[in-house]
Amino acid sequence: MKFKFENLSPSQLIVLFYLIAVVISIALLSLPIALKPGVEWSFIDVVFTAVSAISVTGLAVVSTPDTFSIPGIIILMFILQFGGIGIMTLGTFFWLLFGKKIGLKERQLIKTDQNQSNLAGLVLLMKNILVIIIIIEIIGGTILGTYFLNYYPTWQEAYLQGFFASVSATTNAGFDITGESLIPFANDYFVQLINIILLTLGAIGFPVLIEVKELIKKKKPYRSSNFSLYTKLTTITFFLLMLFGTIAILLFDAHHFFKGKTWHESFFYAFFQSATTRNGGLATMDVSQFSEPTLLVLSLLMFVGASPSSVGGGVRTTTFAINLLYIFNLARGNKAVKVFKREIHQDDILKSMAIMNTAISICFISVILLKVTEPFTTLEIIFEVTSAFGTTGLSMGITPELSTIGKIIIILLMFIGRIGILSFIFIISKNGHEPNYHYPKERVIIG
Amino acid sequence: MKFKFENLSPSQLIVLFYLIAVVISIALLSLPIALKPGVEWSFIDVVFTAVSAISVTGLAVVSTPDTFSIPGIIILMFILQFGGIGIMTLGTFFWLLFGKKIGLKERQLIKTDQNQSNLAGLVLLMKNILVIIIIIEIIGGTILGTYFLNYYPTWQEAYLQGFFASVSATTNAGFDITGESLIPFANDYFVQLINIILLTLGAIGFPVLIEVKELIKKKKPYRSSNFSLYTKLTTITFFLLMLFGTIAILLFDAHHFFKGKTWHESFFYAFFQSATTRNGGLATMDVSQFSEPTLLVLSLLMFVGASPSSVGGGVRTTTFAINLLYIFNLARGNKAVKVFKREIHQDDILKSMAIMNTAISICFISVILLKVTEPFTTLEIIFEVTSAFGTTGLSMGITPELSTIGKIIIILLMFIGRIGILSFIFIISKNGHEPNYHYPKERVIIG
Numbered sequence A, B: 001m002k003f004k005f006e007n008l009s010p011s012q013l014i015v016l017f018y019l020i021a022v023v024i025s026i027a028l029l030s031l032p033i034a035l036k037p038g039v040e041w042s043f044i045d046v047v048f049t050a051v052s053a054i055s056v057t058g059l060a061v062v063s064t065p066d067t068f069s070i071p072g073i074i075i076l077m078f079i080l081q082f083g084g085i086g087i088m089t090l091g092t093f094f095w096l097l098f099g100k101k102i103g104l105k106e107r108q109l110i111k112t113d114q115n116q117s118n119l120a121g122l123v124l125l126m127k128n129i130l131v132i133i134i135i136i137e138i139i140g141g142t143i144l145g146t147y148f149l150n151y152y153p154t155w156q157e158a159y160l161q162g163f164f165a166s167v168s169a170t171t172n173a174g175f176d177i178t179g180e181s182l183i184p185f186a187n188d189y190f191v192q193l194i195n196i197i198l199l200t201l202g203a204i205g206f207p208v209l210i211e212v213k214e215l216i217k218k219k220k221p222y223r224s225s226n227f228s229l230y231t232k233l234t235t236i237t238f239f240l241l242m243l244f245g246t247i248a249i250l251l252f253d254a255h256h257f258f259k260g261k262t263w264h265e266s267f268f269y270a271f272f273q274s275a276t277t278r279n280g281g282l283a284t285m286d287v288s289q290f291s292e293p294t295l296l297v298l299s300l301l302m303f304v305g306a307s308p309s310s311v312g313g314g315v316r317t318t319t320f321a322i323n324l325l326y327i328f329n330l331a332r333g334n335k336a337v338k339v340f341k342r343e344i345h346q347d348d349i350l351k352s353m354a355i356m357n358t359a360i361s362i363c364f365i366s367v368i369l370l371k372v373t374e375p376f377t378t379l380e381i382i383f384e385v386t387s388a389f390g391t392t393g394l395s396m397g398i399t400p401e402l403s404t405i406g407k408i409i410i411i412l413l414m415f416i417g418r419i420g421i422l423s424f425i426f427i428i429s430k431n432g433h434e435p436n437y438h439y440p441k442e443r444v445i446i447g
């Protein structure tokens, strides 16, 4: 059987393109010019770093500032950018750039990557995404870089730090070149707020940004009908998760990590660490200092992840919300799921629940396998697994000590988290149509 | 608003009846005659034991032989019997006994408890259940009692042990009056095999037993069409889980617990402990000696639990199977789930996935809460939670040391595991019909 490019399904193509992107990233990160003099690292660590960067996870087996030279850091920034905005977005951009017309096949590619439902206007959307993200990054980088003039000795250092931080926050990459994430800014609420805004803009979902932009541009008054159901659902879920996380952290660590801290210190530690689980992955503290219940809550939040069609991973906010809404409606005895004066499509309910179950299964199997290969506690492993699957990048500190098999498992989780459960399970989908025969339906006793 | 019995939904009635059964059990277990002289126990321990017995879980906060007198043990046997066969079965039996005619309302009650889909012939079914279970228990008790004449000094002791073991195994109660489960029989493969057969008969699902009985009675030749889809699906899942468990245990503990053991010792330890996670809860060893990956696999197996319409708990085998089948078919691009030349009903797919997600959420929230109140490791708590929810009753040993809040959480889990997720979530269901209006459907970007 001859391999034919055109025979691949959109999901299979997405996977293939991400694989190619990983290979290119591996090649770039292996360049001698990218490394500091004398640095030697194993191949598995190069692969790990490449996948972590392309998937904008931010889990690190090596210290970024100790490993990479200035050119290396700039290469890394480009990989984060490329991964964060999505290969398909950049792909579209290049197609536009070279005047190539976008055919239906290419549009479908984009559709799967960003999970868009309407094909129309997608090319325009992609152009919008790139422009918006780069504008956000430039503004963020300028603000942070200028502010960092107080922190760093030279203006070059300040702006390098500022722009890297802006790109890392907006793409939710979670990499840092401070060597210790945002811990140096644990008491600088300004830097934290800028970071929270940037990572929220990256993780809230591109269509949300587009809809808000349209509203501002056309100077329309705010009206509920100007927003799609997706935007309403994901935005409210996003902020409710942030709120829930903040309260849970404050509660569970009141007598633990927050002992002896002022109310505003406690609030900012809780708020920032809750916000960063949406997808950011930067932290203002060593998260392993939190109490164990808090760490489980953070795992849950990382597992849920960010909005679909954003830079984030996990099962995504809308999937999570539709699951909760369906269960509540089932319990109430309703067949239809009504929300914001709309009804959720049955297919979306089925898919959401399947995504949830598949994701949980993959994570649980990973925990069992890592328990075989690694000496760490169940909690540390659950935290690492959900962080990788959610492409969040927080860690209780075990990442650099993982065995090679452990690293491979985490690499796969980051990859699946980035391409999404649907694209992942569609890898095995048949081409062609479903066989057109039916068996009689028979009811089964369940649960 | 006046409370009206008839206004309750079947699910609400089931919950109410189970609550009443728990209250009666508490009263019976509090009788002075039930206890050994000098034994004093706290109220929470009485409640815990009552719920554990009614839900045939078998988690024990006190040692059964040290706490209960002979009359107490006999009372306990009756509670296990009552819980195992299901309040509705016994209820039907009493209705039949007193010549009362079964109305539709009562039939619906039974329907919900055993999750039967066809109302017809249900009364007959219930009679069948009771007869079959008691016959199984008498045969089991006679065999074990006679065999135990070699183990115990008096015939009274031997037959008390034999019949208690038979009832405990058949109802999958998991209680023991040896004081150390089946550890004394760790090298007695005969006792183990009898136990595995009894607990399988109890946990495989009553309709399976009925269908097999019909086949034998009518001397029909074996034909696939003589069995319902439910029977095929649950039986194959049941035995595949047993097989998977045995292999996983042998693999993960090859260099750990099985080090230096013969092949038949290893096999029987693995096989029995795998079989007991279906729902039995008896053990031939201290399970906490297993390696951590094995313990996570056991947790998973306990969470899945037994067949619906059996004495077991958990999400049930068919729920688990339908989830896997749906995900596989979704991945392949099929809309219909075809299995054994039948198609699964869409409603059953939706419900199965909702049950799975709800169960996982309840267990995960319980783990977080127990991490707040208890000093145990995440693994120990995951094991205890899945054991309670699956009404399995295995423990790594933390049950007696739980705090009062911890005991209450485990009590709730055993209760939910017994009544089943569907009955549990239907507690909040409205009476009356769904409001008859619709909103436009709108697609949402998911996962």
Ligand SMILES: [K+]
Residues within 6 Å of the ligand: A056, A057, A058, A172, A173, A174, A279, A280, A281, A391, A392, A393
């Ligand atoms: K991240």
Ligand SMILES: [K+]
Residues within 6 Å of the ligand: B056, B057, B058, B172, B173, B174, B279, B280, B281, B391, B392, B393
């Ligand atoms: K049990």
